[in-house]
Amino acid sequence: MEEIAKFMAEHKIIDTQVEHTDIECLGCGREIQRVIITFEGGSQKMNEAGCMCEANRKAQERQRELNARDYDRFSVIQNEYLEKSFDNYIVNSDDEEQKKMQSEALKFTKHYALNFSSHLKEKQNLFIQGTFGTGKTHLAAAIRNEVSKQNYKVLFISLPNYIEALKKEFRDKSNHHSIYKWATEADLLILDDVGANRMNEFAISELFRLVDARIDKCTVYTTNMTSEEFTQTKELNRILSRMVNRAKAIVIKGADYRRKGLM
Template sequence: MSSNSLVASLMNAETATKACDAHGDYLSTHVVFGKTDTWSGCPDCAEEKRQRDQVKEFEENRKIAAQNRLASRIGYACLPPRFAGKSFESYRADTEQQKKYLENCKQYAENFPEHLKSGDGLMLLGNPGTGKTHLAVATLNYIVQHHGEAGLYTTAARMFRRIKDTYTSKDETESQAIDAFASPALLVLDEVGVSFGSDSELNYLFDIMNERYEQCLPTIIVSNVPPGDLGQWVGDRVVDRLRECSKLMVFNWESARRELGRGAA
């Protein structure tokens, strides 16, 4: 049957008054078209269903968009595969000191919107293999997933290498590279003290940390360097700013990697 025949069929269709339990009487049309032979339903019910379907579709699209934004933020955080799944739940806290530091980081992550206003950060310093990076990354993961903020993880060496690569690159300027580390809501800077601590690196680090300090953007510093030696690797000016706005936690217990090594033997 052609569309013209359908229109003609509807124009000449039989009508009758039907009753809807929800909306009362309505005019129903007897639709006969091809193999279809039925009476039309309540138009108010049909409109309500259309609106429900529209809301459902909107919610589904909103959830997909939120998932995509989260995936984008997690990707932006540049977490290496080994650290991507680190969480507070997977952190091993046996001693009272470990439990205290775990709770400190959890509270920091939960209250991050307040820290973002004040620019307060964390310094996780001490022995290798004591879980500093785990707690720093767990904090970053929580903030990205629960507060929707843009965070970035990097090592000091990787940060300096990216900046120095701009010397021979046409794709990114030095200022753009510095801004990539100066602008995220949270920067986790790991392995501070592993690089050479040259004058140029100290200047780059000061530029980044000073910009973050002025903009009240929190930073989590992770280093195996003792607190008293930190200035040698980041410069006294950076240390002054960190002391002003960062909570210090010193991880002075034995490396968990050594325990695992002995157990494996």
């Protein structure tokens, strides 16, 4: 009681009254009450009480924020890519065809990230395919950085790092922090560099298991592999079929920006 009296004195509150309205909140079913606060000098302020919807909304938002932070912790992304954005993506102005492809890729990936809530409902994937050094990972990282701000669970990892994490778990005989579990439960999985590692039987099997589990969830894939390379084996062909399911295909071909200026 002393604390309440101290609070009222500090805020110059002289009286509080609760009025019953007999109005039920359609969300939680509780009665909505009016709390009338009277201050020194006679001014009044009215708040609503009783309804738990706003408190529940704030609690859910806080939990989403904590979940998003956990996924930030498990993402395997180089520090340089944490600063990647759509604004600092460089379009090659030396080649008109490449410029057009990169500009279209930039436009769509930015729209995807900024409107992720609608794409999540539609379960739309992105399949970004192209040659080395055309900015595929930059755009994927920009998507990750933007969608993470919206408190979605986003996991960014390259396929080689994902396979290595699985192998480590098998060696340690531990699945307490199973990378497969994190990858399958993410609101958005960004799987970078598909095909960059040695695609042995284990890698192909685990990639298929992951891609199959993500059929009805939003996933962004980037790859240097051509469609022809995917169709060389039945297993890779099955994987490609699932990756492009409900996917917008983005193709970027051109010169490697990292080699610009070299002889």
